[in-house]
Amino acid sequence: MPEADYIPERLGRLIASPKAYARQKSLLAGLRWLRANQPLGRARPEGFDPFWVVTRHADVLEISRQHQLFHNGDRPHTLVPRASDAMARALAGGSPHPIRTLVHMDEPDHTKYRRVTQAWFTRERIRSLEQRIRAIARASIERMAARGPACDFVRDVAIHYPLHVLMQILGVPEQDEPRMLKLTQELFAGEDEDFGHSGDVGSDAARHTRRLLRLLDEFRAYFMPLMESRRDDAQDDLASVIANARVDGEPINYFEAVSYYIIVAAAGHDTTSSSISGGLWALCQDSHALRQLQDDPGLIPKMVEEAVRWTTPVHHVMRAATADTELRGRKIAKGDWLMLSLLSANRDEAVFEQPERFLPDRNPAGSAVFGQGVHVCLGQHLARLEMQIFFEELLPRLAFVEIAGPPRRSASIFIGGPKTLPIRYRIN
Template structure:
């Protein structure tokens, strides 16, 4: 039987959804996602007029994104890249790796049956019961960070003073990385996730071609791997009570995990555990600076803190998309998806779908039933979600104790990035309590 014609994304929107600058501009992109859903294109195909990338299905409705996220048998992470990639970059990566589309092979790129076995190695460590053991350490880091903010005066860039260094310091302490090496880790993270943004890749070159960006990222991966190989060797010889030791001494089916799996574990913990929480934290501060009444409400009623955290994560959507590959013919949002088709689940779109969230562009710390998909869902739901929530809650407890008011002191700016995004600049003015 002939399949019905696929719903198609208009070329201008198809170009925007893979353009780093569109995510930096933000609001026009949200308008385009609204247009797609309003016109019955919550699942629709993107085809490059110049064939620069493989065709893919753009999933922008909340329900369809959730369906894909939870169905890890039909929609796989590994056969193709789990992040949008141009054909030229894919070929370059495969040349570097000897055929794999992944520069790093971590939990993000692995499917069952291996994925649950790897995930199980650290799953208990990331549960709230265990995280209580590190809460005092996290609070001390938050206190130090906020004290440094106040010591700097009454005005500055919140991203540089707080939202970037704070989660970086937390995750590095958890991994056992010395404070003296944190700037190196920050640079490597920026090279991995900020390579599309001229202000974050630290290359001094505008409009880098994709091939150059890939070489930068590849170099960062190699540096990460070398650093963490030395850390793993030290933790195997002298294990202590930290996440680094858990990873270094991990066993699957009675055998030590491979060097590649060990490196992937460290890299995903070090990189994903930093930039995403940084973006959500800055997003919350932007929203509160723009709405003094909401800042005053939360300062007076700390029971709203969990609402601030969840709303910031939804509103910011730091991980902006993932790609999946259909393992079999299926139907999604009324569209026939063929085995082997590439699928983009766009979390920015899903978390701003008015069918799921009333007035989705408004930041509302009192929002009821905030069932966002920023952490993903199903077997690949973010392993560090409880840690991210804890970090943000503790930091805002300290901030609300030490600051009486905040306001914008300049124009904020978002990173130009299709994958992990958020504010790269947030000039604020504050009044200490």
């Protein structure tokens, strides 16, 4: 591999450091430098297999659309240390994935399993849930009003609202939501010290892998009885759809079914709560933008897209090349690992004017978070509607809001966002 293909070591370390995602300033500056000077380069941080870092919006979209050339399932779907990958493969019979969800599948399996729930996530089906979602949003805002004049918006409001929506759709009893919240927060906590982790993804790979496997066992322990109950007594919920699905004419097997439950429960609310929190954080910093939205609620759908872009709750995804190819003059070999940096793509100056600014009236230019091609996010319409409804209900009643303490982001390489957002406010 030519030495010119490698990015500066300092940037490789930043990209592989959970703490860098919590602070972001140095990381975003490094990604900006890469977009300008080395938009496709190879990183080799200590403890990790080398990987290509894809930083430009156009390249991220191009690779995402070429699902036959760049696979999800051949190597880990997220950046993990070499030792963690080896341990996971040893425990999973050679597979890099301890669970097998849509994001870990390639064709033809991906489409077969996507069809299981696709009808539940169409724009039309999601719109039919609008009144139920709006009632949940109003109840959340009433609790926020009662808690005022101050709260931690993330912990007291944002993490609970989309969780409650999704658990209703899935069919999880309300009394079990705290258990689901605990498991999903731990699953996506990265190496955040506030969750009892070391803060260094490479410091103890075996311990981190064992923690992940323990969490997955806890998810299985919850969802297996739920699946059995829905097979015996199907109801009008997503849990019943998954439990009674057939793939290739046969009942869905337990491993894939439980994996399905885990990805719906976990990914379905965490990213939405992060984007809601990120949106309010931005509005707290810009009273003009807040007034603009209050004066013209028709801008809220655009503001939702901007909140997703500005927050970028999914920082990256990984792909593996299935054949020798070339991109930006670089020779990518079969089996090479590529990081699609969504955090960088959503700050790309070639696509977004003043990308570091939060502009609620920005014309949507295609945030990279929801993906492209066959792997476009199944729950994107639900996430957008939840966010739109929440801000439609909150903003007309929000007489005043300001940041009341230092907001903090989670230390997570993969999925992350605001973990604390102390605010003072008055709700009419």
